[in-house]
Amino acid sequence: MSTSNKSAPVLIVGAGPTGLATGIALRARGVEAIILEADSRDRNRSGTRAIYIHGSTLHRLEQMYPGVGQKIAQKGLIWPTRRTLWHGNEIFSRTYSDPGGAGDLPHFTSLPQSMTESILREAFNHQGGTIHWSSEVEHVEQQQDGVRVQTVDGDVWRTEYLVGADGAGSTVRNGINANFQGEASENSFIVIDVEETPEDPREVERVFHYSHPGVGGRNVLIIPFTGGWRVDIQCNQSDDPAKFETEEIASEMVATVLGERYRSRISWISQYTFKQVTADSFVDAHQRILLAGEAAHLFAPFGARGMNSGIADADGAASAITVAITAETASIAEAEIKRYGTRRKKAAEYNKYAAGKALEHLQSNRLTTKIKKTAAAKLARCWEGAGEWLDDAPYGPRKNPDATQFY
Ligand SMILES: Cc1cc2nc3c(=O)[nH]c(=O)nc-3n(C[C@H](O)[C@H](O)[C@H](O)COP(=O)(O)OP(=O)(O)OC[C@H]3O[C@@H](n4cnc5c(N)ncnc54)[C@H](O)[C@@H]3O)c2cc1C
Structure with a gap:
């Protein structure tokens, strides 16, 4: 195995939606970022996974790279009707005459994750970004003035900042000794x-x-x-x-x-079985390594908080790194990265709570939950509000009291 030494101002581990969005957001801010991806270029991403993309995510992507939010919205599908049935009988139905949302982006869209990833990849390539495929990161080492990264095929990279966007089994998370805390859904x-x-x-x-x-x-x-x-x-x-x-x-x-x-x-x-976990820290002790997306948190998909919050992490990580890289003092740089860790962990804790509420509604065997659902189903025949509550509850609460932390 031959070893080669390389360097990049910022390295991102993982070319999933979080890693790609981080790369786009960094390059949009004028920071050169390279992605290392374990899979080969011709990989086949199985399953539709993150189909539901919130309007706020479309806006965020549009701001990062004009045209990306629009393209996802154009390719996606919007359902005009939502309906709920109880033991086979309809208890709620509502049809919308327009897709809602703000400006020319809809309230949401529905598209297989692989198609979203392909739009993000295309944007990153247009910006001149590089993905090193078949480049599995094996080891990361935090250092005072940067990070040393080693890949399975023997490459050694040095970088000022590293973003771990390498998904649930994150090598980067293990490398900074962060641990997932939480639980799993009771049902499969x-x-x-x-x-x-x-x-x-x-x-x-x-x-x-x-x-x-x-x-x-x-x-x-x-x-x-x-x-x-x-x-x-x-x-x-x-x-x-x-x-x-x-x-x-x-x-x-x-x-x-x-x-x-x-x-x-x-x-x-x-x-x-869906895990409901967050890493105990989103950044390393030297404020050089940031965790984003599923490397940092896993939620049950009800409410569509996984990829959507991964893209919000990406934006936050890119913003923090841009400030840190140009900061006049080390303490300003460190404070900025720390702030990323605090803010995004707070958002992840809220998302875990909200997805947990959805799970509780769906799977709880508690008598009070069962009585509430049965009573609402009966009431729904004469009061639309009860049917709407049953239609909404499987996705968890939508409104966070602290709007800046949503997703
Ligand atoms: C059934 C289901 C439905 C879902 N529905 C939704 C939804 O509607 N909306 C929503 O927002 N979310 C949804 N999600 C969640 C969403 O799929 C994930 O949140 C999203 O894929 C996370 O993206 P990521 O980039 O953080 O991680 P990943 O997509 O896991 O990407 C990580 C990348 O890192 C690479 N990698 C891993 N290890 C290494 C290494 N050591 N070196 C280099 N590269 C590495 C991997 O090959 C991969 O490309 C759903 C998930 C499931 C399972």
Whole structure:
């Protein structure tokens, strides 16, 4: 194995949405950043994952690099209708006449994560950014005046600042001795991606079923995205999730909840228990290494806080590094990086709380939660507010009292 020594003002580990957004935000501020990515250039990112992109994220991306938010919005899909059913009976439905939002960006859009990543990659390339593919980081070492990074293939990099955007199993997080703290969802969830039937498409609506009678009374969330449908099925605690992951059973469930014509159109099946964790520190002891995205936090996806908050981290990290790199004194630089760690950890704690509220609503066996949901379902027949509460609750609270920390 040959070793080569390289350097860059800023290094980013990971070319997922967080790493790419960090690279774009840094270059937009005139700071040269290079991305090291473990996977090869021709990798296949499986599953649709982060389909729901909040309007605030579209605005943030548009500010980072004009045209990016617009492009994602143009490619994405907006459902005009949201609907909720209770044991097979509709209890809430609302159709919007326009996509809402502010300016010319919608309130949200729905697009497979791989397509968002490809738009971000294209923007980063346009800025002159470089991704070193097949460059897995093995070791990071914090030093007083920078960071030393070693890759599996023997390259040694030196950099002033390093952003760890290397996802849930982050090598960078381990390198700074930060640890995840939190818990996991009690139930497993089966997530199935299904391709649209262009000759006979379904009506574009987001539907939540409390106790779908066709799948043994399990909760089911159906979300449209550009080119298909995502079906999330909440297993009972006594279920063996591996059984539901099989093609045969998944096809049966898809045929029941979406329609017979979708039976053989499954493109991806996966099973999750969702972690609800944040790193105990988002920066290293020397204020040279910053964690962002899933390297720093994991949330259950209800409320779509994962990638959306990863992109907010990216913006915050780029801003802090830009100030630090040009700061006249070391103490100003250190304070700026520390501030990043404090602010983004606070945001992550709120996101964990909000996603936790959604999980509690979905999976809690507490009598009070059950009574509240059943009472709301009965009331919904005569009061729309009760139905709307049941329609909203699976995504957790939306409003953070401290608006600057949202996502
Ligand atoms: C079923 C599901 C649904 C979801 N839905 C939503 C949603 O609707 N909205 C939302 O906002 N979020 C959603 N999420 C979460 C979202 O997918 C993640 O938050 C997002 O992928 C995190 O991006 P990231 O860039 O931080 O990490 P990742 O996407 O994991 O990217 C990390 C990158 O780092 C690379 N890497 C890892 N280790 C190394 C190393 N040692 N050296 C170099 N490179 C390395 C990896 O190959 C990868 O490219 C969902 C997740 C799931 C599972």
